[in-house]
Amino acid sequence: MTLPTPEVTPLNEAYWAGLAAGELRFQHCPHCGHRWLPARRECPACLREGAAWEKAAGTGQVISWVVYHTAYHDAFRDRLPYNVAIVELDEGPRLITNILAPHESIAAGMRVRLEVQSDFGVNLPRFAPVGAA
Amino acid sequence: MMRGKFVIAGVGHTAFGTLPGRSTVSLNVEACRRALEDAGIEKRAVDGVFVKTPTSAREILYGQTLSEALGLQPRIGIALDQGGAANMSGIAFACLAIEAGMCEVALVCYADNPRSGSRATYARPRGDDAAFGWxxxxxxxxxxxxxxxxxxxxxxxxxxxxxxxxxxxxxxxxxxxxxxxxxxxxxxxxxxxxxxxxxxxCALISDGAAALVVMSARRARELGVKAAVPIxxxxxxxxxxxxxxxxxxxxxxxxxxxxxxxxxxxxxxxxxxxxxxxxxxxxxxxxxxxxxxxxxxxxxxxxxxxxxxxxxxxxxxxxxxxxxxxxxxxxxxxxxxxxxxxxxxxxxxxxxxxxxxxxxxxxxxxxxxxxxxxx
Missing domain, CATH: 3.40.47.10 (Thiolase/Chalcone synthase)
Known part of the structure; x- marks a missing residue:
């Protein structure tokens, strides 16, 4: 059973191309400096167009996390229990991800570092605790 | 000054639980009938329909589909989409419309049948982030x-x-x-x-419907409503x-x-x-x-x-x-x-x-x- 596949569109193709190259990118607005994810055509702060893509340093912190004990999709059935987390990058944007650590060790504010992993042929941005091997 | 100017004149609901074979429109009609009975008023007094869209199955023109099933051609008929806040927003919009003279007596209602119908909404993938299991x-x-x-x-x-x-x-x-x-x-x-x-x-998954009759306190007195509750x-x-x-x-x-x-x-x-x-x-x-x-x-x-x-x-x-x-x-x-x-x-x-x-x-x-x- 394959994972649900992200839909690559002209709007987000630079995001997925970045991950294919092993880096996480976010958008920033050349007019007002606002930075965000996921991809949008207009800056949600000043509403202007022309957003540019920028490479994230790859460090951030855990805002919250959950642990699934039930699968809502067959692809995740044999991964139970698995976690899903919100991570805030040091540059500001937030994203949904998985934390590569035992569930009991995850904590709000925990420092994490990007680890791009291939899953069924798609590179996904996951995060491991800073200092973990 | 809005305080006390409008009332909930009647309330009604269906049974709650598993109600197989009932469409959301049918459930809404039952709840509306009961609400009108509770208010003690005739259907013909109603000229506003404010319905929250069913969570589990969205339909276009739902406010009109329901109005047709209610046998009404309302002055204001609308489906509202704010998830669970839409019910009480519907009450507020009904009061504002009555205040503005755009309608007089409104039904505010909701029905859904996710228990015997589809629960897919509650288990939905959350966009591209489904790849993470979200x-x-x-x-x-x-x-x-x-x-x-x-x-x-x-x-x-x-x-x-x-x-x-x-x-x-x-x-x-x-x-x-x-x-x-x-x-x-x-x-x-x-x-x-x-x-x-x-x-x-976690909330239950339920079939059922509920409805309210909303009008001005003055109209409630004119219509002889017995147990109007002021907003x-x-x-x-x-x-x-x-x-x-x-x-x-x-x-x-x-x-x-x-x-x-x-x-x-x-x-x-x-x-x-x-x-x-x-x-x-x-x-x-x-x-x-x-x-x-x-x-x-x-x-x-x-x-x-x-x-x-x-x-x-x-x-x-x-x-x-x-x-x-x-x-x-x-x-x-x-x-x-x-x-x-x-x-x-x-x-x-x-x-x-x-x-x-x-x-x-x-x-x-x-x-x-x-x-x-x-x-």
Whole structure:
């Protein structure tokens, strides 16, 4: 059973191309400096167009996390229990991800570092605790 | 001045639970018929239809499909989409339309059949993030629940107390879908669903419908309505941002909805004798109590312990069982219970109710509306 596949569109193709190259990118607005994810055509702060893509340093912190004990999709059935987390990058944007650590060790504010992993042929941005091997 | 100018003239609902073979339109019609009977008015008096879109199956022109089934060609007929806040927003928009002279008598209603129909909405993939396993309505609330625990050290007994109170109240309600009481030990013993959420933190999945008749107090007198309940305060405000993106997870614009409703009513939290707080998940009740000013941020855990929110306590909550026990229907059952409490006809009647408060909210705390009823 394959994972649900992200839909690559002209709007987000630079995001997925970045991950294919092993880096996480976010958008920033050349007019007002606002930075965000996921991809949008207009800056949600000043509403202007022309957003540019920028490479994230790859460090951030855990805002919250959950642990699934039930699968809502067959692809995740044999991964139970698995976690899903919100991570805030040091540059500001937030994203949904998985934390590569035992569930009991995850904590709000925990420092994490990007680890791009291939899953069924798609590179996904996951995060491991800073200092973990 | 809106305070007391409009009333809920009648309320009605279907059975709650599993109602196979019924369309949402059919369920809505039954609830509307009962609400009109309760108000004691003829259908021909109705010239406004404000219906919340069914959660599990969206249809275009739903307000018109329902109006046709009701045999009405209303001056205002509209379907509202704010998730669970749409019911009480519908009441507010009906009052505004009546105030403006654009209609006189409105039906505000909702129906859904996810229990015998499709539950896919609740298990849905959350966009491209489904690749990480990010699915379901429950998981969004689990994120908020976890962050509240992380920021405030909220003990599991606080979440349990909310579920235990709802289930105690539901057990006394002959119309409730789930009448099995729950103990704190039973709450803690249940397996996690999406941790930290356990089974009893989560709303029921229910078929059913509910409806209200809204009109001016003056029109209610002209029509001879016997048990009209005045609307004292209304507010709404919307956090709107997806849970992933909102800067704060543990407080919402519920705060602003309540501030506006209290200001309109000229009341504060201390003036409320009974509250119906939207309990799709237990975390919602704790955060709403904090955002409404019933207790300071992070202090709801102390507020809900020791039976204070149960019938007989300082502030009985969800006295018919709420979404956790009466029916998982998103919100109108709470308004109906508040109407019963003000009328003095509730099964678990709270003595001396002068002011009853209701919260409705939708999405993953994306939307919020507040209503204060009283004599």
């Amino acid at each position: 699915f379901s309505t429950a998981a969004g609330y689990a994120m908020i629940h976890r962050r509240h625990v992380a920021e405030h050290g909220t003990p599991e007994a606080a979440f349990g107390a909310v579920a235990v109170a709802a289930r105690r109240h539901g057990a006394a309600n002959p119309n409730a879908q789930l009448r099995k009481p729950l103990t704190l030990d039973g709450y803690v013993a249940a397996a996690p669903l999406v941790a930290p959420l356990r089974r009893d933190d 004292l305060g209304m507010g709404q405000a919307h956090t709107s941002w997806e849970v992933t993106q909102r800067p704060c997870l543990t407080s919402t614009r519920a705060k602003d909805a309540a501030r506006d409703a209290f200001a309109m009513a000229g009341l504060g939290p201390a003036d409320i004798q009974v509250a119906q707080i939207y309990d799709c998940f237990t975390i919602t009740v704790l955060m709403t109590l904090e955002d409404y000013g019933f207790c300071p941020p992070g202090q709801a855990e102390g507020f809900v312990r020791e039976g204070r929110i149960e019938h007989g306590g300082d502030l009985p909550l969800n006295t018919a069982g709420g979404l956790l026990s009466e029916t998982g229907m998103p919100g109108l059952q709470l308004v109906i219970e508040a109407v019963r409490q003000v009328r003095g006809t509730a099964t678990l009647q709270v003595p001396g109710v002068r002011h009853a408060l209701v919260s409705n909210q939708g999405g993953t705390m994306h939307t919020h509306a507040t209503l204060i009823l009283g004599g």
